[in-house]
Amino acid sequence: MTSILILNGPNLNLLGTRQPEVYGTTTLGDIEAQCRAVAEDLGVTLAFAQSNAEGALVNRIHDARGTHHGLILNAGAYTHTSIALMDAISSTEVPTIELHLSNIHAREDFRHTSYIARVAVGVICGFGAHGYTLALQAMARHLETGA
Template sequence: MKHAVLILNGPNLNLLGTRQPEVYGTTTLADIEQMCRNKATALGIDVAFQQSNHEGALVDAIHNAIGEYHGIILNAGAYTHTSIALMDAMGSVEVPVIELHLSNIHAREAFRHHSYIAPVAIGQICGFGANGYPLAIDAMMAHLGGDT
């Protein structure tokens, strides 16, 4: 069976490349999507992408993943630290989720150290910039039992 993974990006990630490049780098979201497509092609899997600045749209995407995707890679942005709704959505679906961050959230402001996503995620990747996305795809495939 060919695996399908949803890469879900939250608020402000549409501004990657220009938003605080000293923290998030100069790679755009389109660049990251291309990196992920290249990785997916090499692994023989399908990937899809969604980005929203709206919490409810992210919740809907998680719900809609049921039966459609084998895993979700979620960069929830600031919602990581505030959204019980995202945590509840992930806990309500039987789709494994990897939490992803471009920066090392544990080396930043204290409020970023707490994640509502972590308790319902299979793991967390942070601090590797855009390279974290292909790492997350590898980790998801290892979790799903696919070759990496």
């Protein structure tokens, strides 16, 4: 069965209370529950993880190789700074979708740069918590059709 890892980076454990005007009031637990329901409908298995540590995220990406068919990554602020995450994705060759709750292109200039996008099959941003289910559907389609 197709397996997809949804991996969340720094500060996403604070969703629901952290800057709700930017990130909404939905918690990471709520998002996981929504994604599990969609994954069941899609007939895929789902793993869900979060870490505030860059090295732990790199390790999870490495561990995805041979375990998961696809990766959905909300790297948070590491999106704009982490060559290590970019290299990990490139090295494992696990198809990856970059995901953000907010529209990073409508925010501060430093958020317009993404190292992850360079190695991702696509980017979803600006749809709040709904972006996770959009990314899950897009990944399942990508894995099924290659598009």
